[in-house]
Amino acid sequence: MGQVSLRGIRKSYGTVDVIKGVDLEVQDGEFMVFVGPSGCGKSTTLRMIAGLESITAGELWIDGDRANQMRPSDRGTAMVFQSYALYPHMTVAENMGFALRMAGVAKPERARQVGRAAEILRITELLARFPRELSGGQRQRVAIGRAIVRKPRVFLFDEPLSNLDASLRVDMRIELTRLHAELGATMIYVTHDQVEAMTMGDRIALFHQGRIAQLGAPLELYNRPATEFVASFLGAPRINLIDRPGAAAPAAHQALWQRLASAAGGSVQRLGVRPEHLQVLPSGEGVPATIVLAEHLGDCSILHVRVDGIGSLLNVKVASTGARGSSGEAIGLAVEGGAVLAFDAQQGRVA
Amino acid sequence: MRLRSRFRLTPAWTPYVLILPFLLLFLVFNLFPLLFSLFLAFHSWEPTSGLTAMQFVGFDNFGFALGDEWFWKSLRNTLWMALASGVPQHLVAIPLACFVHSALRRGRDWVVGAFFLPYITSTVAIAILFSALFSTDYGLINLGLQGLRHLPLIGAAFPAEPVDWMGRPEYIKPAISLVVFWRYLGFNMVLYLAALQTIPGDLYEAARLDGAGPLRQFWFITLPSLKPMIFFAVTLSVIGGLQLFEEPFILTGGRGGSDQAGMSTAIYLYRMAFDFNDFGAASAMSWLLFFLVAALTALTNRAFRARGPAS
Ligand SMILES: Nc1ncnc2c1ncn2[C@@H]1O[C@H](COP(=O)(O)OP(=O)(O)OP(=O)(O)O)[C@@H](O)[C@H]1O
Ligand SMILES: [Mg+2]
Numbered sequence: 001m002g003q004v005s006l007r008g009i010r011k012s013y014g015t016v017d018v019i020k021g022v023d024l025e026v027q028d029g030e031f032m033v034f035v036g037p038s039g040c041g042k043s044t045t046l047r048m049i050a051g052l053e054s055i056t057a058g059e060l061w062i063d064g065d066r067a068n069q070m071r072p073s074d075r076g077t078a079m080v081f082q083s084y085a086l087y088p089h090m091t092v093a094e095n096m097g098f099a100l101r102m103a104g105v106a107k108p109e110r111a112r113q114v115g116r117a118a119e120i121l122r123i124t125e126l127l128a129r130f131p132r133e134l135s136g137g138q139r140q141r142v143a144i145g146r147a148i149v150r151k152p153r154v155f156l157f158d159e160p161l162s163n164l165d166a167s168l169r170v171d172m173r174i175e176l177t178r179l180h181a182e183l184g185a186t187m188i189y190v191t192h193d194q195v196e197a198m199t200m201g202d203r204i205a206l207f208h209q210g211r212i213a214q215l216g217a218p219l220e221l222y223n224r225p226a227t228e229f230v231a232s233f234l235g236a237p238r239i240n241l242i243d244r245p246g247a248a249a250p251a252a253h254q255a256l257w258q259r260l261a262s263a264a265g266g267s268v269q270r271l272g273v274r275p276e277h278l279q280v281l282p283s284g285e286g287v288p289a290t291i292v293l294a295e296h297l298g299d300c301s302i303l304h305v306r307v308d309g310i311g312s313l314l315n316v317k318v319a320s321t322g323a324r325g326s327s328g329e330a331i332g333l334a335v336e337g338g339a340v341l342a343f344d345a346q347q348g349r350v351a
Numbered sequence: 352m353r354l355r356s357r358f359r360l361t362p363a364w365t366p367y368v369l370i371l372p373f374l375l376l377f378l379v380f381n382l383f384p385l386l387f388s389l390f391l392a393f394h395s396w397e398p399t400s401g402l403t404a405m406q407f408v409g410f411d412n413f414g415f416a417l418g419d420e421w422f423w424k425s426l427r428n429t430l431w432m433a434l435a436s437g438v439p440q441h442l443v444a445i446p447l448a449c450f451v452h453s454a455l456r457r458g459r460d461w462v463v464g465a466f467f468l469p470y471i472t473s474t475v476a477i478a479i480l481f482s483a484l485f486s487t488d489y490g491l492i493n494l495g496l497q498g499l500r501h502l503p504l505i506g507a508a509f510p511a512e513p514v515d516w517m518g519r520p521e522y523i524k525p526a527i528s529l530v531v532f533w534r535y536l537g538f539n540m541v542l543y544l545a546a547l548q549t550i551p552g553d554l555y556e557a558a559r560l561d562g563a564g565p566l567r568q569f570w571f572i573t574l575p576s577l578k579p580m581i582f583f584a585v586t587l588s589v590i591g592g593l594q595l596f597e598e599p600f601i602l603t604g605g606r607g608g609s610d611q612a613g614m615s616t617a618i619y620l621y622r623m624a625f626d627f628n629d630f631g632a633a634s635a636m637s638w639l640l641f642f643l644v645a646a647l648t649a650l651t652n653r654a655f656r657a658r659g660p661a662s
Binding site: 050051083086098099102 | 551553554556557558559560561562563567571572575576578
């Protein structure tokens, strides 16, 4: 069991509303990811679930029990901090067994449970060490181990991998996914990282200014974003947004809009097209454009392209074998069919 | 031009020139007395007879000191007062610092300042203040005790007569210890407050999630985190307590009080030198005191040695 319900949850600090009404049903065993820009309230929401912050209004239910006033240790949740928050003066084993010790579990039983969690995480040989003798990745494992030992129904992670280097992050990402499958517990995972959000979650809750902007499976959010904000938050490089051209707009802008807007109705104010759905043609074909900057990443290239009349540069993602591209080069742009998102004046998606 | 540049400070010399004033003062007022007292400890010398009157006497001065009843008494006095003023300093300063750290936001600097004030106040002013407080007939402390005597039930536990704090041998040490305790409490509190501010808040959050209440958070998080600072502060207390001089010196009029009850070792060796004119014995005693301080500091160090590998 590990079902979490947030019903109209709000949080204010004094007169500042930080969380402005969040409704969310996290299913038992689900891997739920919270993403969103900095300061949108992901951590605050997570900490309210953990019991580290009081809930200003609304109800929190965990497995059918109202948890608003429950003590943090009684909620059946365990949290892994971004900073690890390991007790520096305790060994790894003591760190992991601390909650059991507080619960009055006898020493042999503690050792057994800590040993089991250590096996799962493959840190048995670290048990006698102190946190300062561990690498960042090892500390992270211990922090996760400390959570596992408590046998929580719900794991709460607040950007647990953000202090690790890139390759370790990939390893730990896979490890956490494996752990989720192995333990079958509910996990709520806060991250900044697009890749983590897209690959790890069963569902994503995308936060924006204290509300959930959209909730759904990763690909659903990517392919059918509810708003312009969701569309531009997910995906790297960012989606290209093209305004409806005025009557006096340059020809290139008009031409691009014409190619994109085949499906668009009259209410459409803006069109979005993802960088991978733009194609590069030789100069003279398609919509005329100029490369301002080309980033060659090996497996692909990101071209930053100027189209006459469009304020911001367009991002184009092409396979490396395609147009080599160098800055200043004139090219033509084409659009893959059926991949265009249309937004109305209220920034909602209409097509 | 050429002449000028010859006197210019080169970068290689600059640090030495800059440190010279300190070095000179240190040599004259620290290192020289230190070595001279070591030298004196092995000589007999009456300073009034001039420098030529020194005579090498080997370990005689040490033998004399170790056989001197008053020297031992002064050591017992010193240890008594060091413990009675030192232990409560920390037992009170730690909880007090925790309280100020967690409960006070506004007005905190004022409270800390008030506790710190005695530490920077001149000992003479403090002695005058406490002489008035301890006064037998008019002192506030006796007035308070007399007032408490009128309480029902527990009133009988308080003395019927005004207490002659500085006159009766059995009260002198507690009175001096109280002053020393009061004087250094704020200093220790500031030390602990500084240490408390370096403990990461998320440790407490993790402990809360692990089911530790406020008391167990104090025991399992705060105390272990304070350990290095406790070591530092206790070491300062050990050193300061064993060198106890100013407070008993002024409160007892420089003589140690009746029955020498308030005579610390530092007072005794001061009197040995300047009242009894025996600089050799005084030097020997000061070195014996130094060895005691060093030994107790080493013991403190051992008691607080970090668990596990050295950090
Ligand atoms: N104690 C506090 N008092 C006032 N405002 C606060 C407090 N804690 C957080 N906030 C505000 O609440 C908002 C949400 O903060 P929160 O930490 O939840 O953001 P976040 O989504 O986790 O951001 P990040 O991705 O940077 O961690 C922020 O605008 C922040 O300024
Ligand atoms: Mg955060």
